[in-house]
Amino acid sequence: MKVKAPLVERIKGHIVENPVSFHVPGHKGCGSFMDTGAMDLGGFLQYDLTELPGLDNLHCPGGAIQKAQNLAATAYGVEGTYFLVNGSTAGIIASLLAAALPGDAILVDRGCHSSVYSGLILGRLKPLYIQRPVEETTGIPLSIHPREVEKALGRDKGVKAVIITSPTYYGVCSDIKKIAETAHQKGALLIVDEAHGAHLKFSDALPKSAVDLGADMVIQSAHKTLPAMTQGSWLHIMGSRVDRERLERMLGMFQTTSPSYPIMASLDNARYMMENAGAKHLGEVLGYVRDARHKIDALDKGLFCPDGEYFRSRGSFDFDDTKMLINCAGAGLTGSRLDQDLRERCGVYGELYDAVNWLGIVTVASRREDFERLVGGCVGLKTVPDGDRVLLPSFLKSPVPAAGMDPWEVLDRRLISIDLSRAENRIAGSSIVPYPPGIPLVCPGESFSAGAIRQIRECMDLNIAVKGVKHGQVEVVE
Numbered sequence: 001m002k003v004k005a006p007l008v009e010r011i012k013g014h015i016v017e018n019p020v021s022f023h024v025p026g027h028k029g030c031g032s033f034m035d036t037g038a039m040d041l042g043g044f045l046q047y048d049l050t051e052l053p054g055l056d057n058l059h060c061p062g063g064a065i066q067k068a069q070n071l072a073a074t075a076y077g078v079e080g081t082y083f084l085v086n087g088s089t090a091g092i093i094a095s096l097l098a099a100a101l102p103g104d105a106i107l108v109d110r111g112c113h114s115s116v117y118s119g120l121i122l123g124r125l126k127p128l129y130i131q132r133p134v135e136e137t138t139g140i141p142l143s144i145h146p147r148e149v150e151k152a153l154g155r156d157k158g159v160k161a162v163i164i165t166s167p168t169y170y171g172v173c174s175d176i177k178k179i180a181e182t183a184h185q186k187g188a189l190l191i192v193d194e195a196h197g198a199h200l201k202f203s204d205a206l207p208k209s210a211v212d213l214g215a216d217m218v219i220q221s222a223h224k225t226l227p228a229m230t231q232g233s234w235l236h237i238m239g240s241r242v243d244r245e246r247l248e249r250m251l252g253m254f255q256t257t258s259p260s261y262p263i264m265a266s267l268d269n270a271r272y273m274m275e276n277a278g279a280k281h282l283g284e285v286l287g288y289v290r291d292a293r294h295k296i297d298a299l300d301k302g303l304f305c306p307d308g309e310y311f312r313s314r315g316s317f318d319f320d321d322t323k324m325l326i327n328c329a330g331a332g333l334t335g336s337r338l339d340q341d342l343r344e345r346c347g348v349y350g351e352l353y354d355a356v357n358w359l360g361i362v363t364v365a366s367r368r369e370d371f372e373r374l375v376g377g378c379v380g381l382k383t384v385p386d387g388d389r390v391l392l393p394s395f396l397k398s399p400v401p402a403a404g405m406d407p408w409e410v411l412d413r414r415l416i417s418i419d420l421s422r423a424e425n426r427i428a429g430s431s432i433v434p435y436p437p438g439i440p441l442v443c444p445g446e447s448f449s450a451g452a453i454r455q456i457r458e459c460m461d462l463n464i465a466v467k468g469v470k471h472g473q474v475e476v477v478e
């Protein structure tokens with residue numbers, strides 16, 4: 001029989017396998033925390049409405065949506081909160097365009113997500129990059145040091161904004177307080193991509209959120225680490241440096257005119273849930289993480305679970321311990337092999353893997369039994385007999401490729417597709433992005449070096465999906 005709705009069929013097929021979720025979205029598909037008493041999201045289609053009388057309008061809110069946004073602002077202790085229904089991507093682009101005019105310079109954490117590069121292109125902005133040091137054993141990028149920000153802002157005058165990701169996908173946090181002070185001394189705004197940190201505000205056992213550390217705009221994907229629906233995010237503004245009118249104009253352009261009520265309702269519900277019981281549940285799941293780490297470390301299989309203490313002792317400013325990280329290099333396995341094994345034998349799905357690590361995202365909706373399945377999966381893991389360490393690929397330690405032109409300049413140029421093997425010294429027409437984590441190896445306008453080509457090949461050899469490479473070809477400026 002012909003499949004009529006292949007995506008629906010595929011999703012149903014996935015659900016009946018009773019999979020364990022260590023990935024986003026934060027509600028884990030299990031319905032718990034969705035029924036908080038305020039609303040039952042189980043039957044959320046009833047909530048799929050439109051701008052009916054009494055239901056307010058996201059683009060000019062004055063009723064229920066404004067009240068929900070105000071409650072979120074109060075929960076986070078900020079001047080204003082904007083609901084985002086196109087994910088943090090829309091908020092990041094809008095924040096950059098609100099902060100700077102075409103031609104203005106922006107200091108950019110080179111480990112930023114691809115949405116930042118989209119913002120640079122759309123705003124015709126000039127990026128100046130800061131590179132992160134990389135931790136030797138795990139290959140995980142460490143914090144951005146405030147001194148590097150100070151140096152860069154001293155070198156290049158007139159930078160309008162600094163944009164930094166904290167925590168990173170892996171949970172590494174930078175010293176936002178000092179970075180904010182430095183940025184403000186030099187007259188620049190600080191935008192923090194806190195896509196992975198919407199939960200931080202709700203537990204004293206976690207690093208502080210950038211909303212409390214002096215940032216001017218903070219963008220959070222509630223859908224990643226809170227029990228909210230995919231695409232549900234918010235942008236917070238603090239202090240008086242941000243031009244709110246310009247920001248609202250930008251948000252109006254980058255957000256759909258048909259915002260989803262279920263998404264907005266799930267944001268309202270997630271805020272309500274976290275305010276009332278977030279600290280308690282985060283405390284519980286942090287206990288499950290600690291326990292799972294001890295058990296996995298004790299297996300003597302060459303697996304180890306780096307935690308906050310590990311990263312802080314290696315120069316990271318801080319670390320979000322809701323990240324369940326397993327380093328598998330000592331077991332002679334790549335992250336991709338471990339991920340495949342956990343999926344196929346135990347139905348445990350991770351959020352991200354790389355050459356030597358597997359990462360699970362843990363939220364208030366994670367259950368004790370999920371960790372039991374994960375630990376059980378590691379107990380039954382067949383490691384490589386002689387346990388040779390897997391080597392870190394060089395792409396984790398790569399320098400920034402040389403810029404041929406600013407990213408936006410590529411937009412109006414004619415692009416051609418050529419074989420990756422012939423791309424050396426050609427200017428990239430589109431980003432080359434291993435996904436996840438979604439950090440470009442090469443940005444539009446940068447020149448393909450021999451090293452960059454080798455790094456792209458390494459990613460593909462590790463079974464990491466690389467956006468921007470199609471049938472072995474990449475786009476370059478003609």
Ligand SMILES: Cc1ncc(COP(=O)(O)O)c(C=O)c1O
Binds near residue numbers: 088112195196231
């Ligand atoms: C660091 C970071 N920033 C921004 C985004 C974009 O967020 P969203 O998917 O909510 O648009 C992501 C998505 O993975 C991310 O990892």
